[in-house]
Amino acid sequence: MSGDTAGAVDGSTTGAGLAHRVPDLGALELLLAVARLGSLGRAARETGITQPAASSRIRSMERQLGVALVDRSPRGSRLTDAGALVTDWARRIVEAAAAFDAGAQALRDRRDSRLRVAASMTIAEYLLPNWLLALRAERPDTAVSLHAGNSAAVAERLLSGDADLGFVEGLAVPAGLDATVIAHDRLIVVTAPGHPWARRRKPLSADELAATPLILRERGSGTRQVLDAALGGLARPLIELSSTTAVKAAAVSGAGPSVLSELAVGEELAARRLVEIPLEGVRLRRDLRAVWPTGHRPVGPARELLALTRGPA
Amino acid sequence: MSGDTAGAVDGSTTGAGLAHRVPDLGALELLLAVARLGSLGRAARETGITQPAASSRIRSMERQLGVALVDRSPRGSRLTDAGALVTDWARRIVEAAAAFDAGAQALRDRRDSRLRVAASMTIAEYLLPNWLLALRAERPDTAVSLHAGNSAAVAERLLSGDADLGFVEGLAVPAGLDATVIAHDRLIVVTAPGHPWARRRKPLSADELAATPLILRERGSGTRQVLDAALGGLARPLIELSSTTAVKAAAVSGAGPSVLSELAVGEELAARRLVEIPLEGVRLRRDLRAVWPTGHRPVGPARELLALTRGPA
DNA sequence: ATGAGGGCATAAGCTGGATTTATGAGTGGC
DNA sequence: GCCACTCATAAATCCAGCTTATGCCCTCAT
Numbered sequence: 001m002s003g004d005t006a007g008a009v010d011g012s013t014t015g016a017g018l019a020h021r022v023p024d025l026g027a028l029e030l031l032l033a034v035a036r037l038g039s040l041g042r043a044a045r046e047t048g049i050t051q052p053a054a055s056s057r058i059r060s061m062e063r064q065l066g067v068a069l070v071d072r073s074p075r076g077s078r079l080t081d082a083g084a085l086v087t088d089w090a091r092r093i094v095e096a097a098a099a100f101d102a103g104a105q106a107l108r109d110r111r112d113s114r115l116r117v118a119a120s121m122t123i124a125e126y127l128l129p130n131w132l133l134a135l136r137a138e139r140p141d142t143a144v145s146l147h148a149g150n151s152a153a154v155a156e157r158l159l160s161g162d163a164d165l166g167f168v169e170g171l172a173v174p175a176g177l178d179a180t181v182i183a184h185d186r187l188i189v190v191t192a193p194g195h196p197w198a199r200r201r202k203p204l205s206a207d208e209l210a211a212t213p214l215i216l217r218e219r220g221s222g223t224r225q226v227l228d229a230a231l232g233g234l235a236r237p238l239i240e241l242s243s244t245t246a247v248k249a250a251a252v253s254g255a256g257p258s259v260l261s262e263l264a265v266g267e268e269l270a271a272r273r274l275v276e277i278p279l280e281g282v283r284l285r286r287d288l289r290a291v292w293p294t295g296h297r298p299v300g301p302a303r304e305l306l307a308l309t310r311g312p313a
Numbered sequence: 314m315s316g317d318t319a320g321a322v323d324g325s326t327t328g329a330g331l332a333h334r335v336p337d338l339g340a341l342e343l344l345l346a347v348a349r350l351g352s353l354g355r356a357a358r359e360t361g362i363t364q365p366a367a368s369s370r371i372r373s374m375e376r377q378l379g380v381a382l383v384d385r386s387p388r389g390s391r392l393t394d395a396g397a398l399v400t401d402w403a404r405r406i407v408e409a410a411a412a413f414d415a416g417a418q419a420l421r422d423r424r425d426s427r428l429r430v431a432a433s434m435t436i437a438e439y440l441l442p443n444w445l446l447a448l449r450a451e452r453p454d455t456a457v458s459l460h461a462g463n464s465a466a467v468a469e470r471l472l473s474g475d476a477d478l479g480f481v482e483g484l485a486v487p488a489g490l491d492a493t494v495i496a497h498d499r500l501i502v503v504t505a506p507g508h509p510w511a512r513r514r515k516p517l518s519a520d521e522l523a524a525t526p527l528i529l530r531e532r533g534s535g536t537r538q539v540l541d542a543a544l545g546g547l548a549r550p551l552i553e554l555s556s557t558t559a560v561k562a563a564a565v566s567g568a569g570p571s572v573l574s575e576l577a578v579g580e581e582l583a584a585r586r587l588v589e590i591p592l593e594g595v596r597l598r599r600d601l602r603a604v605w606p607t608g609h610r611p612v613g614p615a616r617e618l619l620a621l622t623r624g625p626a
Numbered sequence: 627a628t629g630a631g632g633g634c635a636t637a638a639g640c641t642g643g644a645t646t647t648a649t650g651a652g653t654g655g656c
Numbered sequence: 657g658c659c660a661c662t663c664a665t666a667a668a669t670c671c672a673g674c675t676t677a678t679g680c681c682c683t684c685a686t
Contacts, residue, residue, distance in 0.1 A: 017361065018338060018342060018407065018410050018411060018414055019337065019338040019339035019342055021414050021417070021418075022338055022410045022413055022414050022417075024332065024337050024338065025331060025332040025335055025337065025338075026332035026644095029331055029332055035558075036562075039661090039662070039663095040662080040663065041661085041662065041663075048330065049644090049645075049646090050645075050646060050647080051662090051663075051664095052645085052646075052647085052648095052663090052664080052665080052666095053644070053645055053646075055663065055664065055665095056644075056645085056664095056665095057644080059664095060643090060644090065417045065420070065421060066420075066421035067417070067420045067421055072662085072663060072664090073652095073653085073662075073663085074651095074652050074653040074654080074661075074662045074663070075653070075654075075661080075662065076661090076662065076663095077662085077663080081461065081462075082420050082461075084556065084558075085416065085420065085434075085437055085438065085461055086413075086416070086417060086420070087558075088438045088558060089409075089412065089413040089416050089417070089438070089442060090413060091558075092409045092412070092413070092580070093406060093409040093410055093413055094331065095409075095580050095584075096402075096405045096406040096408075096409045097331050097335045097406050098331060099402065099405070099584075100335055100399075100402040100403065100405070100406055101331055101334050101335050103398065103399070103402050104334070104335075104378045104380065104399060104402070105334075107378070107379075107380045107395050107398065107399070108378060108379035108380055121398075124398055125398065125401045125402070129402060130583045130584040130585070131585070133584045134584050134585035134586070137586070148394065148395075148398055149394075243397065244401075245348075245397075245400075245401060245404070249349075267405070267408050270443045271408075271412075271443040271446050271447050272443070272444070272447035272621055273447070273450070308585055339673095352632085352633070352634095353633075353634065354632075354633060354634075355633095362673090362674075362675090363674075363675060363676080364633080364634075364635095365634090365635075365636080365637095365674085365675075365676085365677095366673070366674055366675075368634065368635065368636095369635090369636095369673075369674090370673080372635090373672090373673090385633085385634060385635090386633080386634090386681095386682085387632080387633055387634070387680095387681050387682040387683075388632085388633070388682070388683075389632090389633065389634095390633085390634085627686100628685100628686085629684105629685095629686085630683100630684090630685085630686100631682105631683090631684090631685105632681105632682090632683090632684105633680105633681085633682085633683105634679105634680085634681085634682105635678100635679085635680080635681105636677105636678080636679080636680100637676105637677085637678080637679105638675105638676090638677090638678105639674105639675090639676090640673105640674080640675080640676105641672105641673090641674080641675100642671100642672095642673095642674100643670105643671095643672090643673105644669105644670090644671090644672100645668100645669080645670080645671095646667105646668085646669080646670095647666105647667090647668085647669100648665100648666085648667090649664100649665080649666085650663105650664080650665080650666105651662100651663090651664080651665100652661105652662080652663085652664105653660100653661085653662080654659100654660090654661085654662100655658100655659090655660085655661105656657100656658090656659085656660105
C-alpha cells in the first residue's frame with residue numbers, strides 16, 4: 001500500500017493539480033448534455049440548473065481549457081470540432097465516475113440490500129463496477145451490496161448465508177460451492193519501458209522467468225498461486241507487496257519485472273507506463289468463476305447479475 | 314451529433330446528478346496521495362493544502378459515500394478495506410482525467426508548440442491522449458499541439474508544413490506521404506444486448522451482414538471505407554450519422570446493429586451496453602499508420618512520439 | 627518519566643465560485 | 657408583427673472549502 005511511485009497519475013511526476021486543469025464532473029456532465037441536446041437551455045434543464053448557470057459554466061470551462069467548445073447561435077448550440085474531441089474525452093471521465101458511483105453505492109448499501117455479492121479483489125476492482133452499472137440499467141431498483149475479500153472469505157460469506165452470489169479467481173472452486181466460469185484472465189509479464197527485457201526480440205522462456213526475481217503479491221494471493229503452479233512453485237520474489245496497486249507502482253518505477261493480471265494493467269499498457277514481455281511455453285491463464293452454495297442456484301437478482309457477467313470471453 | 318440516447322452515462326437513465334454522488338477530482342487526488350503516503354498531513358502538503366483542509370475533505374468524502382475510507386491513528390492513516398477498493402476505482406477516474414488534460418493541453422497549445430500533430434478522429438479520441446501522457450512523462454517540456462480531421466485533412470496539414478507528424482486510419486496511404494503501421498484496429502459487429510443477434514449461436518456470415526441495414530457513419534468515413542471494401546461496396550445503411558458517438562448512442566438505444574471500431578466500443582462492451590456479434594468469413598481489420606511527408610523522416614520530438622506509439626500490436 | 631515530534635480533530639473567520647432571479651437582445655416561423 | 661426559442665449580462669445570495677490557531681493523543685528518545 002505504500003511503496004514509492006513515479007506514476008504520472010499519482011501526482012508526483014505531473015505538475016500536481018490536475019483538479020485545477022480539468023473541469024469538474026458537473027461541468028463535464030453538462031457538456032455531454034449540451035452535445036446530446038443541442039442547446040444550453042435544455043441541457044441546463046436536464047441537469048437541474050438554470051440556463052444562465054449553464055451558460056456561465058460552459059463559458060468558464062472554455063476559459064479554463066483555452067478552447068472554444070460550442071458554437072452558440074440563436075437557434076441552439078453545436079459543438080466545435082475541438083469541442084467534439086473534448087466531449088469524447090470527457091465522456092471517458094464520466095464513465096469512470098459512473099462506475100465509481102455504482103461501486104460506492106454497493107459498498108454503502110450493506111444493510112437492506114436485495115442482492116449481496118462477495119467478490120475477490122481483482123474482480124471487485126476491475127469488473128464488478130461495470131456489471132453493477134449494467135444491472136442498474138436493467139433493474140434500477142435493485143439495491144446491491146458488495147464485500148471484497150479473498151477466495152476463502154468469499155466462500156465463508158456464501159456458506160454462512162451472508163452473501164447471495166460470489167466471484168472468485170483462484171485455481172480451484174472452494175468446497176461446498178457450485179461454480180460456473182464467467183471469464184478468463186491472463187497473467188502477463190510486464191516491466192517499465194526502460195527495462196532491458198523491453199528490448200528483447202525473442203519471447204521469454206519459462207525457465208528465464210522462473211530464474212528472475214520478480215515483484216509479486218504476497219504468497220497466498222490468487223495471482224501468486226497461479227504463477228507458482230505454472231512455474232512449479234518456483235517463482236522468486238524480488239519484493240513482496242500486499243496490494244496489486246503497490247506492485248504496479250513498483251513495476252512502473254522500474255524496480256523490476258512483475259507478473260500481473262491483464263485486467264490490472266490495461267491503463268498502464270495503454271499509456272506505456274508498462275510494457276508486456278512476450279512469454280512462451282507457459283499458459284498463465286486463470287478462470288474467473290461465479291460461485292454459490294451447492295444446490296442453491298442463483299435466483300432473482302443474483303440470476304440477473306450472473307446473466308450479465310457472461311460476457312465476451 | 315444529436316441522436317437520442319438512453320446510455321447510462323449520458324444521464325437520462327441514471328437519476329441524474331453523478332456529480333453529487335462522486336467526490337470531485339481534488340478529493341480523489343487527495344485520497345490517492347493519502348493511500349500512497351500513509352498520512353493525511355503529508356498528502357495535504359503534497360497536494361498544496363493544509364492538514365485540516367485535507368482532514369475535512371476526506372471526512373466529507375466519507376460522509377458523502379457513507380463508507381469509512383481511512384483508519385486514522387496517531388501514527389498515520391491507512392486505507393480501510395473498502396477504502397482500498399474505492400481508491401482503485403478513484404484511480405481510474407483520475408487516469409481518465411489525466412488523459413483529458415493531456416489532450417486538452419494539446420488543443421490549447423496550438424501556437425508555440427515544438428511538435429504539431431495531426432490525427433484522424435478515432436486515433437485522436439482513443440489513442441493519442443495516452444501517447445501524449447507517455448510523452449509528457451519522458452519529455453515534460455515538449456509542448457504538443459493537436460489537430461484532428463479526416464485523412465485528407467491530415468495529409469494536407471503535413472504537406473503544407475503545418476504539422477510534423479500525422480496519424481491516419483484509412484486503407485491507403487495518402488499520396489506524398491511515407492508511413493509506418495503502428496497498430497491494428499478491428500471493426501466489430503455490435504448490437505444492444507436485447508437484439509435477436511445477441512442470442513445467436515452461430516457466427517454471422519458476411520452475406521447476412523451485407524444484407525442487413527446497419528447504423529453507420531456517413532460514406533467517406535474511415536470506418537465505412539473499410540467495411541464497404543470488405544463487403545464489396547454493399548453495406549446497407551439503416552441510418553447514417555456523422556459521428557462515432559452518435560452511432561454508438563443509436564446502437565445502444567437498440568435502433569439496430571452497427572459496425573464500429575473495437576477501440577470505440579471498449580467501454581460499452583465492458584458495461585454490457587453493447588455486445589459483440591461474432592462474424593466469420595470477413596477480415597474487418599485495418600491498419601493505423603503514422604505518416605509524414607515523403608523523405609522527411611521524423612526527428613526530435615516527432616521521432617520520440619513515434620517511438621512511443623509502437624505499442625503491443 | 628518526561629519532553630519533543632508527528633499525526634489528527636475541532637473551531638472560527640474569510641473568500642471565492644457557482645447559483646438564482648430578472649432582464650435584454652437576436653433570430654426564425656406563422 | 658408577434659410569439660417562441662435561443663443565449664448573454666447584471667446583481668444579489670449562498671455555501672463549500674480554505675487557512676489560522678489551537679488541543680489532544682501517541683511514540684520514541686533521552
